[in-house]
Amino acid sequence: MERRTIGAGALAVGAVGLGCMPMSWAYSGSRQRGDESLRTVHRALDLGSDLLDTADMYGPFTNELLLGRVLKERRADAFVSTKVGLLVGEQHIVANGRPGYVRRACDASLRRLQTDVIDLYQLHRADPEVPVEETWGAMAELVQAGKVRALGLCAVGARGGRRSGAGLHDGTLRQLQRVQQVFPVAAVEAELSVWSPEAQRALLPWCAARGVGFLAAMPLGNGFLTGTQTPGEGFEPDDVRARHPRFTAEMMAANQPIVAGLRRIARRHGEHVTPAQVALAWVLAQGRHVVALPGTKRQRWAVENAAAAGLRLTEQDLAEVAGLPAAQGSWD
DSSP: EEEETTTTTTTTEBBBBEEEEEEEESSGGOOHHHHHHHHHHHHHHHTOEEEOOOTTTTTTTTHHHHHHHHHHHGGGGEEEEEESEEESSSSSSOOOOHHEEEEEEEHHHHHHHHOOOOOEEEEEEEOOOSHHHHHHHHHHHHHHHTTTEEEEEOOOHHHHHHHHHSOOOOOHHHHHHHTTSSSOEEEEEEEEEEEOGGGGTTTHHHHHHHHHHHESSTTGGGGGGGGGOTTTSOOOSSSSSGGGGSSSSSHHHHHHHHHHHHHHHHHHHOOOHHHHHHHHHHOOOOTEEEEEBOOOOOOEEEEEHHGGGGGOOHHHHHHHHHHOOOOOHHHH
């Protein structure tokens, strides 16, 4: 698989990584199978999708534990990215950016992941009660201690920005400017896909200008861009899509022209090329600093996603994607 670099430290990873969250959090709990997820991680590593993206809150904790079972055998094959800063309660999620907590959380993640070092440690959300410089400083100490290789930041406030009319990533850009003064940012993780391209406006250029890697979360639009979902079939109550404004039956039907456009482009590239692969290839075409992180818990999709790294879209393809209708049912 094509290799791409993250940050000034030139950390090399496969162009398509593996988002591990669906294996134990946020998507259809009844369909989660530990053994199948383990096989999926192994298969992804075999194919060069070596960036494994997780977080301590996924589960909580069970996602890191699952990956630890793979890393115990194949640590040298993997690039491990996990996150800190969010605590999960019974019915709520709260931020915790206190330096002491960050240090304890890192040690706990290392134990669960069965590794001596985390390749990329990301701040999941800043704590409004703690200056972000203090949290980032504690994370930087972990790099100096050899427990972490590089630091990243997850985009924040996107949905709130849509409601208020503010720039979608204004809050993230302000945080980046502040933490960059403390310790270099190696990567930024944010949503980027054909139906959510907003990161192109300011966040992608910010990263490109500073040699910062961009990790594209939800590059398949929570699965919609695969063309495998049927409007009206519904989602389990614990599935995030059950409360997503683009996943009502009405909005899924209204957004079918986006999938149809991806399918037209796929047919030009061969009978076995899928809309999902076109969607991922579009993400990768946004810059050499971009790495796609499609999430899956199934081997079949991990194989399909990895193959997208070899798909090159033409100027005509990119123009067609640019001409597709904007997604309906968003927070805009």
